[in-house]
Amino acid sequence: MNDLKDRVLRMSGSAVVKCMRCGKCSATCPSYDEMEYHPHEFVYIVERGDVEKLLSSESLYKCLTCFACVERCPRGVEPAKVVEAVRLVAERQQGGNRLKPDEIPALCDPDLPGQAIATAFRKYAK
Amino acid sequence: MQKIGVFVCHCGTNIAATVDVKAVAEALGREPSVVVSQDYTYMCSESGQNLIKDSIRDYGLTGVVICSCSPRMHENTFRKAAAQAGLNPYMVEIANIREQCSWIHKDKAEATEKAIILGRAAIAKVQLNTPLIAGESSVTKRALVIGGGIAGIQTALDIAEAGFPVDIVEQKPTIGGKMAQLDKTFPTLDCSACILTPKMVECAQNENIRILSYSEVESVSGFVGNFTVKIRRKARYVDETKCTGCGLCTEKCPVKKVPNEFNLGMDNRRAIYIPFAQAVPKIAVIDADYCNMLKNGKCGVCSKVCTAGAVDYKQTDTFVEEKYGAIVAATGYEISDVSRYDEYAYSQSKDVITSLEFERLTNAAGPTGGTLLRPSDGKHPHTIVFIQCVGSRCTPEKGKPYCSKICCMYTAKHAMLTREKYPDTDVYVFYIDVRTPGKNFDEFYRRAVEEFGVHYIKGAVGKVAPRADGTLEVQASDLIMNEQLHISADLVVLAAAIEPSKSARSLATLLTASMDTNDFFTEAHPKLRPVESPTAGVFLSGMCQGPKDIPETVSQASACAAKVIGLLSKNKLTGNPCVAHSDELMCNGCSNCANVCPYGAITYSDKEFRMPDRTTKTRRVAWVNPAVCQGCGACTVACPSGAMDLSGFSNSQIMAEVDAICK
Structure with a gap:
């Protein structure tokens, strides 16, 4: 097992080997069309150990963390937690800031629910 | 003093690869009372059994210890062999050095040591074995x-x-x-x-x-x-011996809105009913939850129309003992509850149905007379989506962990028959795997695809959303195209997991x-x-x-x-002589044994005992019915005074085994 895969598995607490490749996570995903790698691919790619491939993908920031996939996965794999873990690995890499804090207020939509803003901060904050 | 023979089996490499069988035979040969100790490749083979039989005769053995597989596997084999050589079969003990030793250990030295200890325990037990004779019981031929x-x-x-x-x-x-x-x-x-x-x-x-x-x-x-x-025999409120099954009562009963369970509640029946035309026995039954006469004494129509005089509102449950x-x-089996999967909207839309409901909708005796119509508006569905594995192959929290086995095939059947009867219908089947092991099964599924043009799509359905226009929006994965599909369906059929x-x-x-x-x-x-x-x-x-x-x-x-x-076809059954028995002199009459006995084998009775001072005293003591006792031993553990003991597994035998292991 390589280090990155190990880290993602440890951080997510997800048992990717339980996946039976039904694709229900991707079937339920509201951000599907925005994503380069879809939830089921995240699970499969992490299981194969190709985490690097995911670290540079925009898909990390398209996941809404709505947890529909976690709720509906029949195998208890919890794909959103895998995405979250990969995202944290990406964020913890040095020099990878996507935003500066003072850029954030301008990007905030006042109609956005508080939970979405908090989730967004978790994704973008360094 | 017993004369014990020890026989160590290699079980090919099953035991011999992890346990040094020669060392085991040698070590056990030095145990007290052991007069012969041998090893052999397959002790259960005919030549292996002959080795045991010959040793019994040659050495005049009174007890045999076989170090081999689990007694569940070959205890009977070896007991029979011993009996053929004239030894009481209950003088044979098995030391399980396969399932409980060689299969679970990797280190040979450790496994060998354990095998010797297990063998030693069996020898210690045989020292105390006594010949047992199995009783016989009769067989009720029904x-x-x-x-x-x-x-x-x-x-x-x-x-x-x-x-x-x-x-x-x-x-x-x-x-x-x-x-x-x-x-x-x-x-x-x-x-x-x-x-x-x-x-x-x-x-x-x-x-x-x-x-x-x-x-x-x-x-x-x-x-x-x-x-x-x-x-x-639950009260039917109809005399079975009189009812002719004419069905007149089921036409005249004024209570018309009872959900018909035979059609899974998709239509109604009367309060008095015959489940279906070919029912056996074809005898009416009154549903007490709905019948006005039984609920408030007002009606009695069925009784009036019944020419056979079969209706009996006063009937009660009766009992038959046989x-x-x-x-x-x-x-x-039953169909598991699919309403727990909110995403499939089973409880939100009448047009989301289970496969068994689909069977009724296509059956000539069903609620629609065999014409496939949507339950909501009675119109022909033009796009049907079948969803596989609903509640099957899940974690225990999400559903059933097993594959329900029959769904792939009945869905192929449903899809095929729909396309055959209604060629203008688009049929989609969302599957995770198509499992068709069985004679002519895969060919059948291929026909659905190749001849009948059913769209099989690898992927799951994520959600079914009822729309205002009466359609159902199905959002699903197509894993081969790596696409998310949105299908507007008229009918969604769930292949619900089966459960006992x-x-x-x-x-x-x-x-x-x-x-x-x-x-x-x-x-x-x-x-x-x-x-x-x-x-x-x-x-x-x-x-x-x-x-x-x-x-x-x-x-x-x-x-x-x-x-x-x-x-x-047997006239007599040979019982198991390893049954419990109570020492009446030690029994204190506490009933603990009777309370734990899962077979109801223990009864208590009052008995007169002669006391040391020559008076008599009546005491309540336990008695075990040897024909009912299965020899589980629960009573021997529950007995606080040590009165209960199990033949073949006596307390002293078990203690001797423990001593031998802890030596």
Whole structure:
């Protein structure tokens, strides 16, 4: 097992080997069309150990963390937690800031629910 | 002083690869009373058994210890061999050095040491063994089949054909089970009712079969060959001996809005009803929850129209008690509850149905007369989506962990028949895997795709959303195209997981038959004794043992019948002499043993005892019925005064084993 895969598995607490490749996570995903790698691919790619491939993908920031996939996965794999873990690995890499804090207020939509803003901060904050 | 022979088996490499068998034989040869100690490649082979027999004769052995596989595997083999050489078979002890030693250890030195210790314990036990003689019991030549679906019907017919009387207990008013609700059967597409109803009629006409419909097993006592079963005959409020099944009452009954369970609530029946036209027995039954006469004494129409005078509002539950030699569990299955999967909107839309409901919608005797119409508006559906594995193959929190086995094939059937009858309909099947092992099964599924143009899409459905225009938006994965699909469907059919009948768990308790975590009955051996329960005299037929289709169910039902016939053809059964017995002088009458006995083998009675001062005293003491006792040993542990002991596994024998292990 390589280090990155190990880290993602440890951080997510997800048992990717339980996946039976039904694709229900991707079937339920509201951000599907925005994503380069879809939830089921995240699970499969992490299981194969190709985490690097995911670290540079925009898909990390398209996941809404709505947890529909976690709720509906029949195998208890919890794909959103895998995405979250990969995202944290990406964020913890040095020099990878996507935003500066003072850029954030301008990007905030006042109609956005508080939970979405908090989730967004978790994704973008360094 | 015993003369003990030790025989160490290699089991090919099963034992010999991890245990130094020669060292074990040598070490055990030095134990007290051991006069011969040998090893051999396969002790269970004929030459291995001859080695044991010859040693018994040559050395005049009084006890034998065999270090081999689990006693469950070959204890009988070795006991028979010993008996053939003139030794009491209960002077043979097995030290399990395979399942409990070689298979679970990797280190040879460790495994060898453990094997020696296990052998030593068995030797210590044999030192205290005494010859035991098995008693005999008679066999009641009558079988009870619990459940009247195709499994129970087939088992009952086969047993009856062999000349033994059989009772079928069915909790519903008619036999027939789930198969009676099916439209066509895969892969030959014969009409389900056409092949089932003749068998139902055969049951009714066979003079060896008695059908106790609308009945439930209330209690079971006794043991193999000698069960006593009390059966509750639920009040039908219709005299079975008078009703002719004319059905006039079911037309005149004013209570018209009772959900019809035979059509899964998709249409209504009356409060007095006959479940379906071919019901066996064809006798009306009053649903007490809906009948006005029974609820508030106002009505009595059925009684007035019945020309046979069969309606009897005063009927109450009655009980039948009968003796049986063998009991067959054939309790079948249910469709699991799919409303828990909110994403499929089963409870939100009438047009999301289960596959069994789909069967009724395509059946000529169903609510739509066999025309496929949407339950919501009665229109023809033009796009139908079938969703596979709903509740199957899940984690235990999300559903059933097993594959329900039959869904792939019945869905292929549904899809194919729909396309055949309504070619303008688009049919989609969302699957995770298509599982079609079976004769002509994969060919059948391929026909659905290749000849009938059913769209099979690899992927799951994520959600079904009812729209205002009455359609259902289906959002799904197409894993091969790596796309998310949005299909506007008119009808969604869920292949719901199957689960054992709700009544199975309580029945298993009555029968002291074991079950797995999914409430399927456990077989005595998954490969070699698949139709017997580990409880002697209890047999398994059909879905109650695990998911299976009709051909498999029928095969298993007949196999089960063969086992029952084998038992019933015996005049005497040899019992197990390893049973408990109580020392009356030590018994304090506390009833602990009777309370823990799972077989009801222990009774108490007052007995007079002569005291040291020559007076007599009446004391309450336990007595174990050796014919009922199964030798589980629970009572020996529960007894606080040490009065209860188990032949063949006496307290002193077990302590000797423990001492030998801890030496």
